Amino acid sequence: MPLGDVQAILKTDTSFFRKYSRHDLLMANATGILPLLKELSQLEGKQDDDSQLERVRKRQQIQSRLLLASTEIASFAAELDCEGERAEQLATYLDQKDNKRIRKLTIFSVVIGAVTTVATALIQADNTSKVVGVAGGLVSAATGGLAAFSSNQTIPYMHKRNLLADLWTQPKESTIYPPFIWYVLNEKSFSNSGQTSIAYNIRQRWKDYMLEDSSQEEKVLYFSEGGNYQADDLHVRANMINQLQSSIRSINQDLQSLTLSLGDK
Known part of the structure; x- marks a missing residue:
């Protein structure tokens, strides 16, 4: 378990800084080896x-x-990968159903247009021809219009162990993430700027680029235990999971830096 008062420890024991960088020491604390390093020294x-x-x-x-x-x-990244694939597969299923519906409506619209054209050409009576032409045109236009809009079909998608929820609510301690990973995500020093944590930055990217036009109901759907998803909702969820997975995998770079630093000692 990471130590909560690591900053105070590093301030009182400056001998660590002669051997390791501050970044490596924070990673050592994240992995729980800081006391072991002190004993080793x-x-x-x-x-x-x-x-x-x-x-x-x-x-x-x-x-x-x-x-x-x-x-x-590796384990947590694999779990995220499975969740992302699951969301994408369900989204693809709904997309394919919608594409089939659009093809049927498009074909129907073309057939109606063709039949209307032939009928107006064959009908001798002028008024009747006009009525058939207008009616056929309206049906064809209505069918084409329906094809232009999504069917809004939904599919049940439950995720009681919601891997996105803690990133959104950002509690002090997580019941889902391992303490090591949660510490790295919330320690500001591990982010590129050093001003805000990785977890905070991920949440801001979601808010600014993925959830900007989302309703409150959609946000509840993403970060609760699940519900009925539309295809677009599933794509959004999959993208958020993929972003999070990339951030989790990047922790390996910090871990590798610490490992190399220890190997030199």
Whole structure:
């Protein structure tokens, strides 16, 4: 578990900064190895057998925790990948149904137009010909108009374990995300700007680029336990999941930096 008062620890124990960057130390805290690093540093310079054996043990514990952190990233990213694929598959299913409906309406509109043209050419009476032409034109136009609009078909899509919810509500502690990942997402130092956290930045991108025109009902749908989704809703959800997955996978870069830094010591 990451330490909550890591900033205070780093201020009081400046010896860490002679060996590691602040970024690496924050990642060490995220993975839970900061106390182990401190214990390892206290063993430096001791050449007795017990101390050397203890150093080996500490390094093994550190490597085990780093491996666990890497596994957590891969596992959570895989879960996001499955959720994204699930949303995309359902969206594709609804899109295909809508495309079939549009094709049928388009064909029907073309047939009505052709029949109307032939009928008006064959009918001798002028008034009757006009009535048939107007009626056929109206039916053809109405059918074409229906094809231009989405059918708004929905499909049930439930997600009781909603991987997007905590990013939207941003609680202090998450019941869904592993503590290691949640710490990195909410520690400002891990973002590019260092001014706002990764979690905050993700939420802002959703608000600005994906949910700008979304109703309150749609937002509840995305971040609750699910409900009846339209195709567009599913595409939006899949895009949000994909963005989140990219951010989760990028944590591997910080973890790799820490691993390389430890290897040099």
